[in-house]
Amino acid sequence: MRTFIKYYEPSLNPLSGGKGAVSVLSPATVANVVCGFDILGFALNNPTDEFTVSLSDEVGVHIINDDDFNLPTNPEINVSGAALLAMLEECPDVKGFTVISKKVVKPGSGIGSSAASAAGPVVAANILLGNRFSKSDLVRFAMFGEKVASGVKHADNIAPAIYGGVTLIRSIFPLDIISIDAPPLHVTVVHPQIEVRTADARQILKQHVLLKDAIKQWGNIAGLVAGLIQQDYDLIGRSLEDVIIEPVRSILIPGFNEVKQKCKDAGALGGGISGSGPSIFMLSKDAETAKAVEEVMKDVYNRIGLDYQTHLTTINQEGVKQVV
Structure with missing residues (x-):
């Protein structure tokens, strides 16, 4: 196994993208x-x-x-x-x-x-x-x-x-x-300006899961994959439910439950925590709904008084x- 110990501080590195960069x-x-x-x-x-x-x-x-x-x-x-x-x-x-x-x-x-x-x-x-x-x-x-x-x-x-x-x-x-394969989906993301480290977010997870919760989660995963493949937006929305991870991690994100419910009320299919958070994502069928969802996210965090950043995008x- 090779050992690599040499590195440059940015200000000292003479390289700026060599031939064929x-x-x-x-x-x-x-x-x-x-x-x-x-x-x-x-x-x-x-x-x-x-x-x-x-x-x-x-x-x-x-x-x-x-x-x-x-x-x-x-x-x-x-x-x-x-x-x-x-x-x-x-x-x-x-x-x-x-x-x-x-x-x-x-x-x-x-x-x-x-x-x-x-x-x-x-x-x-x-x-x-x-x-x-x-x-x-x-x-x-x-x-x-x-x-x-x-x-x-x-x-x-x-x-x-x-x-x-x-x-x-x-x-x-x-x-x-x-x-x-997935149908066209519009994605709205809000990033409350706090940091949740992935390593920390993993440490708070339960180490044991009830069988009834596992069964429900398996059904949602299978339903979500089937909904994407079949381009069934209703099935996608019904399957965007997490009974194991989200209930624990959501306590780290101010305003999470309010954002999620109000975005669904605004027409979003559903969504939840992006990765380990604190960003929250919501999926929508069309750009108009995705924009309305963004406004909901802004309203919640403006009222809470927490800085945030939003992204209105689609699947790459x-x-x-x-x-x-």
């Missing part, structure tokens, strides 16, 4: 999709991060941050760095990579910031290498980045970021990812894409 846009994602904890996710058309990756003559991964998030540049504790180090383990002909990170998706927002940071660079590096790795391989590498972020190798954000659209993670070991069918 590839730039990509890496999407935000919604994971869990209410009832599908750790197994369902979809990509968003906005917001997106931008990463530029080039081959380096220096051994290891060299990170330049071109944003204000002050993320670590040591690749072993950086999400992008960990993913690229995992890739380098299977590239004996490659010395190293330089990655320039320009993040927009705020860490701790619940819309897959760490997944965007892991997925984007490995896709860009793969393009540099002539696409020698499959999408499944890229997910496998990117999961090392997710482990840095949360302590767990989960793929419900990574898979849709790389594959695009809606994905089902049937298994992690071995990795088994299924793309799910491409995943990470090269900037041409």
